[in-house]
Amino acid sequence: MKAWFAQRYLDLLGSIYIYNEHRGYTALDRVLEAVRAKHPEATELIAAVEKHRADERKHYTMFKRWFELRGTMPIALDRMFGHIDRFIEITFGCTIDSLDTQAIIASDDLFERLCRVVSLTEKRGLKQVEILLDHPMVKQDKALHRIFEIVHVDEPDHFLPYDKWLAENARRMPNAWERGIDRLIHSELLFIKLPLLFLWFRAPRLT
Template sequence: MLLNRLFRERFLDVLASIYIYNEHRGYTSLDRVMEAVRARCPDDHEFIAAIAKHRADEHKHYVMFRRWFERQGRMPLKVDRTCGHIDNFIQAIFGCTIEDLDTETVITNAEEFEKLCRVIMLTEQRGMTQVEVLLKNSHVRSDPIMTRIFQIVEKDEPDHWMPYHGWLTTNGKVTARWRERWTDYWIHKSLMLAKLPALFVNGGAERLAVWPDEDDTVYALAA
């Protein structure tokens, strides 16, 4: 019983630490996406509003995970971009970090803009599938607050990929290339089978000293 309790606590600790990183990474990165969309599609008010909602949802999710940690009386584990799905995806497809992604090129180059839309769409679809899995997990379901958080995330997820899919299909663009789907799959598997288990067993893993939204340099770590 003790081992099971310790495993459950560590599992939820690692899981919430990964999510708080990705939710923070998500809403801060969407500011640049919004900039690109407003410049490239200034008259597409529906698309712009959908991205604004996407950002607001990501921020809301971040706050929910922060409050979960605050109730636990501890800070999240320190996680870098190697555990970020979108970080790994941008690196693989664009060949640079999110910080180094040239917003001006994304705005002026149609191919780059479409590629960014596909990367976000696939990342959010992956997130939706993962939440469905987690809501069936006994450790998640043993924590009513964590369960409620993921139920809210599950409800919000369709609005996070459908606008990009809708824009691509409406404009007659490819919704996903084979290489992009394979990259998404490989990133997911590497996170699930290597990076997350490594964090789980790392008893010496550091915890954040400040919350990410209080110091946005916390996650500006070297690749």
């Protein structure tokens, strides 16, 4: 029973992460488009966002390989399990796919908001990875533990460039309301969505 519980937990954990890593690197195409159009002179920031996207793509590939070695497919999750998805929906009032990139390019306030959302999402990711690295079930799976070690090394580079842009352009850092949204999204996943998913034994898998 204990072994089944551990395998079920890791299966759900991997499914959530592979969705979020895939969503992360594809959503960053919008951020890159906005940065290149709005600040073509900011070569350092553009390079940092490009690295961010490349890292997210790398992480997705590692989780994909982990599932291949297990001989199974990830559970088919949607945007309700995506941290960045929920953050964009709450703060911008639309899905990532509906996000108006041209409006963000035209508005300093919207671009600033996007930077804060990405920064908070990545900081949340770093905190969670630090917890998982010490999780006994994760430690039992050496391949998965190694993936999280790599993610942990990469993660700080993912929020520092956005914080730096906010500081250099005299833009505010995340306020209490935005930090509260971050905590709410994480709590929803941890205490509501993950337990329900754990009990959904017939949840469809990707094909």
